[in-house]
Amino acid sequence: MTSAKHICTGAVLQCMDFRLRRKLADALEKHFPQEDYDLISIAGGVQDLLREDWREFVFKQFDLSRKLHEPSLIVLVQHEDCGAYGGTAAFGDFERELKAHQDEIRRARVLLEARYPETRIEGYLFRLSGEMIPLHEGETLPSLTAEVLHEAQ
Numbered sequence: 001m002t003s004a005k006h007i008c009t010g011a012v013l014q015c016m017d018f019r020l021r022r023k024l025a026d027a028l029e030k031h032f033p034q035e036d037y038d039l040i041s042i043a044g045g046v047q048d049l050l051r052e053d054w055r056e057f058v059f060k061q062f063d064l065s066r067k068l069h070e071p072s073l074i075v076l077v078q079h080e081d082c083g084a085y086g087g088t089a090a091f092g093d094f095e096r097e098l099k100a101h102q103d104e105i106r107r108a109r110v111l112l113e114a115r116y117p118e119t120r121i122e123g124y125l126f127r128l129s130g131e132m133i134p135l136h137e138g139e140t141l142p143s144l145t146a147e148v149l150h151e152a153q
């Protein structure tokens with residue numbers, strides 16, 4: 001017995017926070033005009049990938065996505081004021097929040113690249129306004145901070 005393959009472009013890991021849903025789906029349209037991405041939605045986004053006790057659960061989702069739909073792009077989306085991190089208040093200000101999530105994304109990329117070396121990985125911080133701030137490896141925050149931080153005041 002064989003079944004037809006259903007191929008999709010990407011797999012997205014995002015927080016379950018209801019405030020993201022509509023605006024983030026809109027923002028992701030840019031990546032996936034056909035909406036052909038698997039959505040892994042868990043509290044805290046990459047946080048559980050970085051916790052040893054939950055890592056296998058998260059990998060299982062990516063493994064199944066890959067096995068079933070062969071995505072060539074993984075998009076990691078952290079978000080502003082995430083309750084799993086204690087909200088924006090826990091960071092003190094938006095600059096620290098941005099840097100903390102960049103670090104989370106960097107650590108998550110290391111894990112994912114080791115497991116899925118052929119898959120492209122992008123990371124973002126999603127603002128509740130709907131803005132996606134790229135946090136890819138190699139991108140420097142200072143180029144982002146000027147306008148981003150001004151807006152956060």
Ligand SMILES: [Zn+2]
Nearest residue numbers: 015017082083
């Ligand atoms: Zn969250």
